[in-house]
Amino acid sequence: MNAKDKLFEVKSTLNINGNLVSLDEPQVMGILNITPDSFYADSRVNQDTAILKRAEEMVEEGAFVLDVGGYSTRPGAEDISAEEELKRVTQAIALIRSKFSEVLISVDTFRSSVAKAAVDSGANIINDVSGGNLDPDMFKTMAQLKVPYVLMHMRGTPQTMKDLNQYDNLLVDIGKELAEKCNQLKSLGVADIIIDPGFGFAKSIAQNYELLQNLGYFIRLGFPLLAGLSRKSMIYKTLNIEAAEALNGTTALNMVALQQGASILRVHDVKEANETIKLFKALNA
Numbered sequence: 001m002n003a004k005d006k007l008f009e010v011k012s013t014l015n016i017n018g019n020l021v022s023l024d025e026p027q028v029m030g031i032l033n034i035t036p037d038s039f040y041a042d043s044r045v046n047q048d049t050a051i052l053k054r055a056e057e058m059v060e061e062g063a064f065v066l067d068v069g070g071y072s073t074r075p076g077a078e079d080i081s082a083e084e085e086l087k088r089v090t091q092a093i094a095l096i097r098s099k100f101s102e103v104l105i106s107v108d109t110f111r112s113s114v115a116k117a118a119v120d121s122g123a124n125i126i127n128d129v130s131g132g133n134l135d136p137d138m139f140k141t142m143a144q145l146k147v148p149y150v151l152m153h154m155r156g157t158p159q160t161m162k163d164l165n166q167y168d169n170l171l172v173d174i175g176k177e178l179a180e181k182c183n184q185l186k187s188l189g190v191a192d193i194i195i196d197p198g199f200g201f202a203k204s205i206a207q208n209y210e211l212l213q214n215l216g217y218f219i220r221l222g223f224p225l226l227a228g229l230s231r232k233s234m235i236y237k238t239l240n241i242e243a244a245e246a247l248n249g250t251t252a253l254n255m256v257a258l259q260q261g262a263s264i265l266r267v268h269d270v271k272e273a274n275e276t277i278k279l280f281k282a283l284n285a
Contacts, residue, residue, distance in 0.1 A: 008220045012263075014148045014192050016104065016124050023224045026258055026280065027064035028273045029106060029266040031230065034088045035072045048095055055096050059103055061270035067127055068092050068118075069108035072158075079159065086114045093121045106150070110134040112141035119145045125194075129201065130154050131181055139185055148192035149185065150226055153178055155202035164202045170210055171217050174198075182221055194264065196226040200233060208234040212253060215260035227257035228266040251276055 013020045032054055055066055070088030071080055089107055096105060106125035107118035112135045115126045127150035132138045134157065142149045153174050155164035167173040174197060185193055195218055199208050218225055229235070235249035236242055251272055254265050258280040267273040 009222060010219055010261075011192075011223050014125075014194075014224075015146075016148065016192075021104075023263040026262060026277045027264050028062065028270050028277070029065045029067050029226070029264050030058035030061075030063035030270045031266060031268050032058070032066050032068050032092070033072070034068060034070045034092045051092055051095055052099060055100060055103075058270045059100055062274045063103075063270045064264070065104035065106050065125060066096065067106040067108050067266060068096070068123070070114070071109060071111075082111050082113055085109065085111065086117050089114060089118050089123075090121045093118060093123055097122045110138070112137040115141055116145065119147055124148070125150065127196075128152060129198070130157075131178070131198075132184075139181075139188055139190070142185065142190050143188035148194060149190055150194045150196050151178065151181055151185070151223075152196035152226075152228075153198035153201065161202040165204050165207060167207070170203075170207055171214055174211070175218060175221070178218065178221060182223070193223045194226050195221055195223045196228060196266075199227070199229055205234045205237060208232075212256055212260070215257055215262060219261050224263035225261055226264040226266055227254065227262040229253045229257060230265075230267040230269070247272060255280060 012023050014023065034051065058066060068089055070085040089109065093105055096103065104125065105123045106127045107115065107123045108127045108129065109115055109118065110128050110130035115138065125148045126142060128138060129152045131151050131153055133154065155161055178195060182193060197211055197215065197218055199211060203211060215225060215227065230250050231243045231246040235253065236246040239249055247269055250267065250269065254273060254276045257265065258277065265273045
């Protein structure tokens, strides 16, 4: 049975620039990494022509939103300055907007200064891998910006998170930490929240699979769920392959996420994710 049962009422729309955007059917967020060191090499785009080509491919393949990232958050990633991240992100937004005026753009950042500059430059959504942990001004900034906010669960920083995966009860502990942040955001007037449990962030491979098997647990928070499983180590390490070979595994786990109630799939491969959604809808017709 689909995890979106009648026990919990889940917000199914996002207010984007005054327009209500429906999540009644699952959608795809395409990953656009403007970084030189993201864990999946084929997702890295740095030149203007490469950025536009990748954006065009994802739009044509049916991406609901493009998620632009200027800071690699893979485990052990090199830290970069806010100025460098901001430059990468705002240039990419301007470039995408020059050709795709209507496409939704999300920016993957944990810095409030980058979030503000991104929205001022034309971004529609902020995707914060730190869930507000790494910038005390992020929640207040989101209240001012009035755009949807992806609240992801993580502990520590991208440099330290792999050592912070001790939980008394994985689901309960993560649920409590996310619920506290939802309450903080709501008290500030942030209404459009998307929950991401943070696969691979301060979780072991075994914990990631427990999390996926019980993703529907987080429906009780009352907000749409985002699943970011694409080509992650929980797939390629389990299969003893490389990230470049992990598309088939990603597709398999994306179907599980949909069955557990995910509203958004964050992926490198938009066409395949949309095919998965199409088959999921046929199964539940």
